[in-house]
Amino acid sequence: MFSNKMEFKETFLRRLEMTCGKSFAESTKRDQYDTLGNMIREYVSLNWIETKEKNRVAxxxxxxxxxxxxxxxxLLRHNLINLKIDQVVSEGLAELGIHLDEIEDVEVxxxxxxxxxxxxxxxxxxxxxxxxxxxxxxxxxxxxxxxxxxxxxxxxxxxxxxxxxxxxxxxxxxxxxxxxxxxxxxxxxxxxxxxxxxxxxxxxxxxxxxxxxxxxxxxxxxxxxxxxxxxxxxxxxxxxxxxxxxxxxxxxxxxxxxxxxxxxxxxxxxxxxxxxxxxxxxxxxxxxxxxxxxxxxxxxxxxxxxxxxxxxxxxxxxxxxxxxxxxxxxxxxxxxxxxxxxxxxxxxxxxxxxxxxxxxxxxxxxxxxxxxxxxxxxxxxxxxxxxxxxxxxxxxxxxxxxxxxxxxxxxxxxxxxxxxxxxxxxxxxxxxxxxxxxxxxxxxxxxxxxGITHRRWLIKSNPKLTDLICDAIGNDWIHKPELLEKLEAFKEDSVFLNQMFLIKKLNKELLAKRIQDQTGIVVDTSSIFDIQVKRLHAYKRQLLNILHIMHLYNRLKEDSSFNMYPRTFIFGAKASPGYYYAKKIIKLINTVAEKVNNDASINGKLKVVFLENYRVSLAEDIFPAADVSEQISTASKEASGTGNMKFMMNGALTVGTLDGANIEIKDRVGDENIFIFGLKAEEVLNYYQHGGYRSMEYYHHDKRIRKVVDQLTNGFFEGVEDEFEAIYDSLLMQNDHYFVLRDFASYIQIQRDVDTAYKNQQKWLQMSLMNIAKSGYFSSDRTIExxxxxxxxxxxxxxxxxx
Incomplete structure (x- = not known):
C-alpha cells in the first residue's frame, strides 16, 4: 500500500482533496476518517478479488x-493492525498533526x-x-x-x-x-x-x-x-x-x-x-x-x-x-x-x-x-x-x-x-x-x-501489554497464541511483574478518565477495579453483585473495625427493551451508586459506576483495566461466556461459579489462580428437578441477607417508594429462581479472599501472569481450527x- 510514512502522507493528502473537494486545512475529522477508510478498503480489494479467485480455481x-x-x-484500527500498517499510518498522521485515536473515534x-x-x-x-x-x-x-x-x-x-x-x-x-x-x-x-x-x-x-x-x-x-x-x-x-x-x-x-x-x-x-x-x-x-x-x-x-x-x-x-x-x-x-x-x-x-x-x-x-x-x-x-x-x-x-x-x-x-x-x-x-x-x-x-480473537482483545485493546509480551517471548505467539505459556518463565521475575503492574495502572488511569468524562464520578485508580460487563439477564446475576455491594456498604457504616481494600465496582449492561425485571436491576445499581458515591463517611472505600451504552469500543477500554472479572451466573445457565476469556487474557482474575467456560479456565490456571464459589451445576439441576430450595429460610437465618433484602423496600433508598418490589418478590415470594440468596454467603467469603489476595501485590501479579499465560487456549483460532x-x-x- 505504502512502504513508508512519506508515501502514505502524499497518498492520503491527495485522496482527501480529490474525494472531499477541499484542502487538508479545511477538512474535518470525518473527512479524514472517510478518506483513510476508503483507502484501506480499496487497497484490500485486490486481495479480496484474488481470494475469491483462488477458491474458485482450487x-x-x-x-x-x-x-x-x-x-x-x-474496524479501522483492527484492519490497520491486520494489514501491519498501523504504525506507518499512525506516524504519518501524527506528522500531519492528526492523532489516529481521534480519527478512530469518528467511527461508530x-x-x-x-x-x-x-x-x-x-x-x-x-x-x-x-x-x-x-x-x-x-x-x-x-x-x-x-x-x-x-x-x-x-x-x-x-x-x-x-x-x-x-x-x-x-x-x-x-x-x-x-x-x-x-x-x-x-x-x-x-x-x-x-x-x-x-x-x-x-x-x-x-x-x-x-x-x-x-x-x-x-x-x-x-x-x-x-x-x-x-x-x-x-x-x-x-x-x-x-x-x-x-x-x-x-x-x-x-x-x-x-x-x-x-x-x-x-x-x-x-x-x-x-x-x-x-x-x-x-x-x-x-x-x-x-x-x-x-x-x-x-x-x-x-x-x-x-x-x-x-x-x-x-x-x-x-x-x-x-x-x-x-x-x-x-x-x-x-x-x-x-x-x-x-x-x-x-x-x-x-x-x-x-x-x-x-x-x-x-x-x-x-x-x-x-x-x-x-x-x-x-x-x-x-x-x-x-x-x-x-x-x-x-x-x-x-x-x-x-x-x-x-x-x-x-x-x-x-x-x-x-x-x-x-x-x-x-x-x-x-x-x-x-x-x-x-x-x-x-x-x-x-x-x-x-474462543476470542486475541488480535482485537489483546493486541488492539492492550498494546502496551502486547509490547511487553513480545519483548519477553518474541512475536510467534501472535500466530500461535498457545505460546503465551512461555510467560510462565517470568513468574518470579520482579522486573517483569512490575512492568505488568505499571501497564495495568496506566490502563486503569485511562478508564478512570473515561468514567469521569462520561459520568462525572472520580474513582481511585489504586482501588481494585471489580468489573461485570455483559448482557443484563437474571441468570447472569448482576443482582448478586449489587446486593453484595449493599452488604459492604452496611458493614462500612455499622462496623468501625471493618477494613476493606478500596474497591471500584464497574457495571456495563443493556437490558432487552421489554425485559421489565432486568431494567429494575439497572435502576437498583444506579440507586446504590447514588447513595454510596455521595457518602463521605465511608472514606472512598467503595465506588459504584454504571457505564451506559456498553459496546465493543467501550469494552476495549474496560478489559485491559480490570483487576477482577465477575463471572457469577447461576451454574448450568451460562453456555460458555467469552467475556471471561477477554478479562483473563488481559490479566484480570476471575470470580466465578463453576459454569460455562469458567470450568475450563480453572482447569488451565489451577485452583490457586481463580476464585470459585457457589452451587455446582448438578446441585442447581437437582434443585430444579427435585425441589428442596426455600429462599425464605436463607432470608430468616442469615441477618446479612435479611438486611439487604429488606433495604429494597423499607425506605433505605429515599424517594424510590416501591421501585424494587419486583426484585424483593422474586427473591422471596417467587423462591429466587436463580439462587441468589443460596450463593450469597459463599460469594461474601470469596470476595473476602479477593480482598486478602490483592493486598499481596507480588502474589496477585503472579496470579495475573498465570491467567495471561494460559489464555492462548481460548483464542478463536483454536476454536475455528x-x-x-x-x-x-x-x-x-x-x-x-x-x-
Whole structure:
C-alpha cells in the first residue's frame, strides 16, 4: 500500500482533496476518517478479488456462517493492525498533526448484535481469514442495530442506534446480486410427468440487496466476505397500498430483535429469519451453479453453519431449492441438506429455544411449512420404529406439537453436527436438555469451546501489554497464541511483574478518565477495579453483585473495625427493551451508586459506576483495566461466556461459579489462580428437578441477607417508594429462581479472599501472569481450527498469485 510514512502522507493528502473537494486545512475529522477508510478498503480489494479467485480455481470447500448477529465494533484500527500498517499510518498522521485515536473515534460501532452470540460470530470471521480458511459470514444489515442506551435518573432509556447516519466506508452495495424473497401467498400443487410440482403463487416479494464487507486476515493475503442483506421494496407490482408495503418491507432490516410479545412482532421476527436464510442460501446456490452446474455434490463443496436457532429455516429452504428447483427426490435432497448444515446451540434456557405458532408460520411461509411438516412426519415415523408405542417420547421430540414448530428440534434433526460451546454446556445438552435426541443421534453431538480473537482483545485493546509480551517471548505467539505459556518463565521475575503492574495502572488511569468524562464520578485508580460487563439477564446475576455491594456498604457504616481494600465496582449492561425485571436491576445499581458515591463517611472505600451504552469500543477500554472479572451466573445457565476469556487474557482474575467456560479456565490456571464459589451445576439441576430450595429460610437465618433484602423496600433508598418490589418478590415470594440468596454467603467469603489476595501485590501479579499465560487456549483460532477439521472439513489454501 505504502512502504513508508512519506508515501502514505502524499497518498492520503491527495485522496482527501480529490474525494472531499477541499484542502487538508479545511477538512474535518470525518473527512479524514472517510478518506483513510476508503483507502484501506480499496487497497484490500485486490486481495479480496484474488481470494475469491483462488477458491474458485482450487475448488475449495467453503463455509458460510449464518448468524442473526454480527457484533463487529469498529474496524479501522483492527484492519490497520491486520494489514501491519498501523504504525506507518499512525506516524504519518501524527506528522500531519492528526492523532489516529481521534480519527478512530469518528467511527461508530457497527452494533449488529446484542452480546456474546454476535461478538463470537465476529471473532470467528477474523480467525477464518487469519487462518487462510475459506469462510464467510451472512447476516442482516440492520439500519439501527441494537438500541443506544441512555441512563436517565437511573433508568435505562432506549434510543435508535444510528451507525449508518454517515454511511459506512467498509461496505460495497451490490444491487446486481439482489434476491427476491417471497412471503404470504399460496402453494399450487400439480403433477407433471409423474412428478409433484409445487408453485408459490401470489407471494409478496421483498428484495434482499447484499452489502459486502471485506474480512481482512492478520498478516495474510486472505480477504473473506461478510455479506449483510438489506430489505428493500420489490420492483414487481403488488395489489396493495404501496406506502404500507414499503414501510413493512423496510422494517425487516430496520431493527435487531423487534419486540415479539404480540403477533405483529412475531411475524416481523420470523420474516427476518426467513429473509436472512433465503437470500443467503439462494445466493450461495447461484454462485455454486455458476461453477459446478448440478447441486448433486453441493455438500461436498459447501458447508452452511447456523449460529443458534435463528437461521434454522436454512434446512427447509435448502430442501425447497433441491426439490422444487433442482427436481431431486426427497431422499436425495435430504442427504445433501443433512450433510451441508451444521448447528451450534448457545443456550439451555427454554425461552431462547424458539417456537413459532403454526397460525403465524403457515400463512407467512406456506411452502416452507409444507416441507417442515414433511420433515416432522418422517422423523416421527422413524421414532415410532425406534420406540413403538412410546407416544410421550415422540410427542416430546416432535418438531411440530401442540400447534407450535420447535426450531431447536428442527435444527437437531436436519443437521449432521450439533455442538455446544463449553464442555459443561455440551454435557448438559447430551445428558439433560437434549437427552432424547442424543440417544437417537449420539454421533451428531460434539463440543467446541468458544474462543476470542486475541488480535482485537489483546493486541488492539492492550498494546502496551502486547509490547511487553513480545519483548519477553518474541512475536510467534501472535500466530500461535498457545505460546503465551512461555510467560510462565517470568513468574518470579520482579522486573517483569512490575512492568505488568505499571501497564495495568496506566490502563486503569485511562478508564478512570473515561468514567469521569462520561459520568462525572472520580474513582481511585489504586482501588481494585471489580468489573461485570455483559448482557443484563437474571441468570447472569448482576443482582448478586449489587446486593453484595449493599452488604459492604452496611458493614462500612455499622462496623468501625471493618477494613476493606478500596474497591471500584464497574457495571456495563443493556437490558432487552421489554425485559421489565432486568431494567429494575439497572435502576437498583444506579440507586446504590447514588447513595454510596455521595457518602463521605465511608472514606472512598467503595465506588459504584454504571457505564451506559456498553459496546465493543467501550469494552476495549474496560478489559485491559480490570483487576477482577465477575463471572457469577447461576451454574448450568451460562453456555460458555467469552467475556471471561477477554478479562483473563488481559490479566484480570476471575470470580466465578463453576459454569460455562469458567470450568475450563480453572482447569488451565489451577485452583490457586481463580476464585470459585457457589452451587455446582448438578446441585442447581437437582434443585430444579427435585425441589428442596426455600429462599425464605436463607432470608430468616442469615441477618446479612435479611438486611439487604429488606433495604429494597423499607425506605433505605429515599424517594424510590416501591421501585424494587419486583426484585424483593422474586427473591422471596417467587423462591429466587436463580439462587441468589443460596450463593450469597459463599460469594461474601470469596470476595473476602479477593480482598486478602490483592493486598499481596507480588502474589496477585503472579496470579495475573498465570491467567495471561494460559489464555492462548481460548483464542478463536483454536476454536475455528476445530470447527474446520471436525465439522466443516475445510482446509487453508496457499496464497494465490495471478500468473
Amino acid at each position: 475448488k475449495n470447500k467453503q463455509v458460510y456462517y449464518l448468524s442473526i448477529e454480527f457484533l463487529l465494533g469498529r 460501532d457497527a452494533a449488529l448484535g446484542n452480546g456474546g452470540l454476535g461478538r463470537l460470530a465476529a471473532c470467528f470471521l477474523d480467525s477464518l481469514a487469519s487462518l487462510n480458511l475459506p469462510g464467510h459470514g451472512c447476516g442482516i444489515r440492520y439500519k439501527h442495530g441494537l438500541f443506544e442506551q441512555k441512563i436517565v435518573d437511573g433508568y435505562q432509556v432506549e434510543l435508535p442506534e444510528q451507525w449508518l447516519r454517515h454511511g459506512h466506508v467498509w461496505e460495497v452495495r451490490k444491487a446486481d446480486l439482489s434476491i427476491e424473497v417471497p412471503f404470504w401467498g399460496k402453494v399450487e400443487v400439480s403433477e407433471e410427468n409423474g412428478r409433484m410440482i409445487f408453485r408459490h403463487v401470489n407471494a409478496e416479494m421483498i428484495t434482499a440487496v447484499p452489502y459486502d464487507m471485506p474480512v481482512v486476515g492478520y498478516e495474510t493475503e486472505t480477504v473473506n466476505t461478510l455479506r449483510l442483506w438489506n430489505a428493500e421494496p420489490s420492483p414487481y407490482p403488488i395489489n396493495r397500498d404501496i406506502m404500507q408495503y414499503k414501510r413493512e418491507t423496510e422494517s425487516v432490516s430496520e431493527f435487531l430483535y423487534p419486540d415479539d410479545t404480540h403477533d405483529e412482532g412475531k411475524i416481523l421476527r420470523l420474516k427476518q429469519q426467513y429473509f436472512l436464510v433465503s437470500a443467503s442460501i439462494r445466493s450461495i446456490v447461484r454462485s455454486y451453479r455458476k461453477q459446478y452446474g448440478s447441486l448433486v455434490d453441493f455438500h461436498q463443496h459447501i458447508s452452511i453453519h447456523i449460529n443458534d436457532t435463528h437461521p434454522v429455516l436454512a434446512i427447509p429452504e435448502l430442501m425447497r431449492i433441491l426439490i422444487d428447483e433442482e427436481q431431486l427426490s426427497w431422499d436425495e435432497a435430504w442427504h445433501i441438506t443433512l450433510n451441508t448444515i451444521s448447528y451450534t446451540n448457545h443456550t439451555t434456557l427454554a425461552e431462547a429455544l424458539e417456537k413459532w405458532p403454526i397460525r403465524i408460520f403457515q400463512p407467512l411461509l406456506p411452502r416452507i411449512y409444507m416441507i417442515v411438516n414433511e420433515i416432522n412426519e418422517r422423523f416421527c415415523k422413524n421414532l415410532w420404529d425406534l420406540y413403538p408405542g412410546d407416544w410421550n417420547r415422540i410427542e416430546e421430540m416432535a418438531i411440530i406439537a401442540h400447534d407450535q414448530i420447535k426450531m431447536a428440534h428442527l435444527a437437531l434433526v436436519g443437521s449432521h453436527s450439533v455442538n455446544g460451546v463449553a464442555e459443561l454446556h455440551t454435557e448438559i445438552l447430551k445428558k439433560r436438555e437434549m437427552k432424547n435426541f442424543y440417544e437417537v443421534y449420539p454421533e451428531k453431538f460434539n463440543n467446541k469451546t468458544n 476445530q470447527y474446520a477439521k471436525e465439522i466443516w472439513s475445510i482446509k487453508p489454501v496457499g496464497q494465490f498469485t495471478t500468473s
